[in-house]
Amino acid sequence: MPTVMELYQLLPKTNCKKCGESTCMAFAVALLSRKKKVPECTPILDESFKKQKEKLESLLIPTAGAEETGMIVHPELCTGCGNCVVACPVDVANDPHGAGTGCAPTNDKVIFKVIDGKVVAFNIKECRRFGKNKVLCYACIDPCPTGAIEFV
Amino acid sequence: MLFGLDNSTSEAQAKGIALAKKLNAAIDDTSSFCQGQLIERALLKKFRTCYLEDVRNNADVLVYWGSDAQDSQPRPLSRFSVFPRGESRQRGYEEDRLAIAIDVRESNTAKICKGHFYRIPLRGDREFILALMEALSGKVPKYDPKRILELAGFLKKAQFGVIFAGIGLTYSIKDDIDVLVSLAQMLPNFHVMPMVGQYNMRGFNEALFKETGFVNSVKFDGKPVHDNKYSIVEALKAKSIDALLVVGSDPLSSLPRSVISHLASIPVICIDPCVTLTSKIAQVTIPAASSGFECGGRAVRMDGKVIEIPKVVENQYLSDEDILDRILDVV
Ligand code: SF4
Ligand code: SF4
Numbered sequence: 465m466p467t468v469m470e471l472y473q474l475l476p477k478t479n480c481k482k483c484g485e486s487t488c489m490a491f492a493v494a495l496l497s498r499k500k501k502v503p504e505c506t507p508i509l510d511e512s513f514k515k516q517k518e519k520l521e522s523l524l525i526p527t528a529g530a531e532e533t534g535m536i537v538h539p540e541l542c543t544g545c546g547n548c549v550v551a552c553p554v555d556v557a558n559d560p561h562g563a564g565t566g567c568a569p570t571n572d573k574v575i576f577k578v579i580d581g582k583v584v585a586f587n588i589k590e591c592r593r594f595g596k597n598k599v600l601c602y603a604c605i606d607p608c609p610t611g612a613i614e615f616v
Numbered sequence: 617m618l619f620g621l622d623n624s625t626s627e628a629q630a631k632g633i634a635l636a637k638k639l640n641a642a643i644d645d646t647s648s649f650c651q652g653q654l655i656e657r658a659l660l661k662k663f664r665t666c667y668l669e670d671v672r673n674n675a676d677v678l679v680y681w682g683s684d685a686q687d688s689q690p691r692p693l694s695r696f697s698v699f700p701r702g703e704s705r706q707r708g709y710e711e712d713r714l715a716i717a718i719d720v721r722e723s724n725t726a727k728i729c730k731g732h733f734y735r736i737p738l739r740g741d742r743e744f745i746l747a748l749m750e751a752l753s754g755k756v757p758k759y760d761p762k763r764i765l766e767l768a769g770f771l772k773k774a775q776f777g778v779i780f781a782g783i784g785l786t787y788s789i790k791d792d793i794d795v796l797v798s799l800a801q802m803l804p805n806f807h808v809m810p811m812v813g814q815y816n817m818r819g820f821n822e823a824l825f826k827e828t829g830f831v832n833s834v835k836f837d838g839k840p841v842h843d844n845k846y847s848i849v850e851a852l853k854a855k856s857i858d859a860l861l862v863v864g865s866d867p868l869s870s871l872p873r874s875v876i877s878h879l880a881s882i883p884v885i886c887i888d889p890c891v892t893l894t895s896k897i898a899q900v901t902i903p904a905a906s907s908g909f910e911c912g913g914r915a916v917r918m919d920g921k922v923i924e925i926p927k928v929v930e931n932q933y934l935s936d937e938d939i940l941d942r943i944l945d946v947v
Contacts, residue, residue, distance in 0.1 A: 476882025545686065546694035547728070551709060556701055566672060603708065606697055609686055609724035 465616055466523040468492050473517045473524075476507045495524065496616065497534065532613045533594040537571055544581040547607035552576055554590045576604065582613065617642040617857040619848050620865030621936075622814035625925065627912025628936035629816065629823050632863060635944050637827075642835040642857065644812065645820045646865060648847035650692060654786055654810035655821045656831045657921070663800035666778070666807040670917045673702035677774035679716045679935030682741065683782020683811045684723035693728065714770060718744065732770075732787075734763060741788040745799050750804045777806040782815070784933070803844045812918040814865075815908075831858070852878045861885045863936055868893040887939055906937050911935035 472492040483505045485491040494500035502524070503509060508517050515555060546568075553572040555563040562570030569577050575587050588594070592601040593615065604613050618636045621629045622645050634763050636643035645745065647655060658665050671678070677695050685692040693699055699714045700777040717726035718734045718741075726733040744764075747757035751768035771777060781796065789795055799807050812818050821831035828840035833847040844850055848867060851857045852875040859882055860867075868876055868891065886898035889906035905911040912927035913935070934942075 477830060503655065543687075546691050547699050550694045550701075551699045556708070564701050565946075566695040606730070607709070607728060609691075609727045 465614065468494065468496055470523060471495050471520060473519045475505065476513065478507065480507060482506050490549070495520075498616070502508065533588050533591045535585055535588060535591065535593075536614045536616060537583055538612045539582040541610040541612035542582045542608075543563070543610060543612075544578045544583065545609075546578055546583075547609075548583060548613055549576040549578060551603045551607045553603055554587075554602070558587075558590070561596035617644065617846075617851055617859070618645075618861045618863070618864040618869060619644050621820050622646055622817040623771070623864035623907070624820075625907045625911070625921070626814060626816065626819045626823065626915055626935040627913045628863070628907070628940055629820050631940035631944060632936055633823060635826055635861075635940055635947070636834075637836045638935070638944065638947060640836045642833075642846040642851065643824065644833050644846060644848045644851070645686075646848075646870070647817050647821055648832040649849055649871075650783060650817070651781075651786055651810045651812050651947055652797075652821060652832045653790065654808070655812070656825070656908040657793065658808070658810060658823050659822065659831065662794075662797045663808040664806065665809060666919065667921050668697075668809075668917070669921075670776075670807075671702075671778050671809075672696045672700050672705075674704050674776040675702075676712060676776050677679070677714045677770060677777040677806075679718065679771075679777065679779045680719045680729070681779055681781055682720075682726045682784025682786070683780050684719070684725045684789065685780060685782070685811060686728060687723065692780075693725070697780075698728065714774075716770065717766070725797055734767060739788045741785050741790055742792060742795055745789070745795050747836065748798055749802055751757065771803055771806070773803050774803075777803060779806060779808050780811050781808055782811045786810075809919060815917075816875065816915040818918055818920060819914075822916055822920070824890070855881075857882065859883045859885070861887070862894055863887045863896055863940070864889070866892040866894045868897060878882065887936055888932070902939055903933060905931060905933035906910060907935065911937070913937065 472489050475488040477488050484490045485494055491500060491505060492524045502520055510525050548564055550563050550566050552575050555576060556575035559569050559571050563574050575585055592599050618641055626930045655868040662668055698713055699709050714731045715734040717729040719726050720736060720738050743759055747764045748768055750757040751764045757764045800806055826829050828834050831843035833844060834840050834842050835846045844916045883900040885900045886895040887902045887904050888895050895901045907913060908925040909928050909930045910933055913926055915923050915925050917923050925928050
């Protein structure tokens with residue numbers, strides 16, 4: 465995952481505001497959270513910025529597959545241990561006698577399910593990182609020993 | 617010698633023990649070089665132990681000691697210990713549970729325990745236990761005092777604590793297992809859970825214990841005699857056995873090379889659902905149904921709870937139990 469600074473360094477750094485953000489740094493933050501797309505920075509479309517633009521796009525590839533909440537699940541890292549499934553407070557609330565007590569989910573209202581040994585995310589809008597009363601929840605990230613869940 | 621049976625149902629284990637008895641054979645399982653000593657102490661009630669359901673419902677302090685449960689057992693942390701909610705642990709792991717790891721390396725279990733990983737040197741467990749006991753009795757230990765006092769504080773405050781004692785701990789203190797018993801005695805709210813390797817190892821230990829008073833390394837000679845020389849390692853080393861019946865185990869892969877050469881000079885019979893190194897060198901191999909899948913029965917979980925395991929698929933294989941039963945008939 466790229467850092468804001470890495471993205472910022474590749475921008476024109478003129479704070480021209482053409483993208484609608486107040487500074488290039490703000491645009492870099494918006495890029496990382498996928499609120500803005502690279503072409504919204506019109507100066508970077510210029511030939512002279514070709515290399516920087518390409519680099520920027522390649523850095524942003526890993527965030528492309530993210531869900532609306534910014535969640536990315538890396539199936540190649542997931543071991544299917546189920547820690548995230550039972551730790552997610554939304555899963556507990558929506559399936560108290562299944563995922564909530566350490567068992568496999570018993571309904572389709574949960575966010576995480578292990579399918580064929582890999583975790584798959586559903587109902588992503590239920591995630592506490594999403595919506596009006598969002599909180600910075602780490603309950604699925606911290607229990608994962610392999611770093612298979614990421615938010616961008 | 618009859619060896620193995622830890623991956624067999626309790627019914628098959630009973631037949632195996634009966635067979636050894638009838639033949640006046642020696643009988644042993646992997647617990648003689650695994651968790652046998654700890655399980656024996658659990659059966660003798662030398663320390664408190666509990667069911668995994670109790671852990672899920674009540675435990676607030678979980679100590680993984682010499683055990684990388686996250687990687688070596690199926691879903692122990694998500695099903696029964698750190699992450700699920702329980703009757704008196706409703707608020708989630710961040711608030712309700714403290715997971716601690718003590719190990720020689722930062723395993724995946726230790727990674728989950730984040731700030732509560734205590735790294736100890738190889739074979740440093742005994743010294744660590746002694747220092748912890750000093751700290752628990754109010755003295756300042758010489759060894760890493762700051763962290764040990766911190767750990768002692770966590771353990772003292774526990775309402776329902778569990779030490780998951782892994783093979784790393786057992787191997788390290790194998791000449792003085794009772795040092796762990798002494799530690800457990802100083803922690804009245806703690807339970808000790810031996811982390812077993814094979815799914816019905818505890819079942820074998822319990823069955824043999826009930827029959828003979830010992831958990832492994834027994835030779836029947838009219839009456840049962842227990843001696844370390846009847847453990848698989850010592851028996852192979854001393855070349856004291858002249859035939860080996862292996863059930864659901866693979867000594868050729870799991871034993872040190874220095875002791876296995878004797879297997880080449882004696883008849884080996886292997887009953888196993890899988891092709892293993894041992895089954896390949898065996899003079900006689902009898903393919904068996906795999907239990908919990910191709911045949912059912914009962915098994916004893918690592919916490920001592922008896923679990924029914926169902927037969928899931930129809931198949932033409934005989935179970936270990938049936939095979940041993942037929943052998944019993946003909947001998
Ligand atoms: S961030 Fe929190 S609410 Fe969202 S999926 Fe992860 S655990 Fe569930
Ligand atoms: S905690 Fe990580 S490894 Fe375990 S199921 Fe969830 S994503 Fe996969």
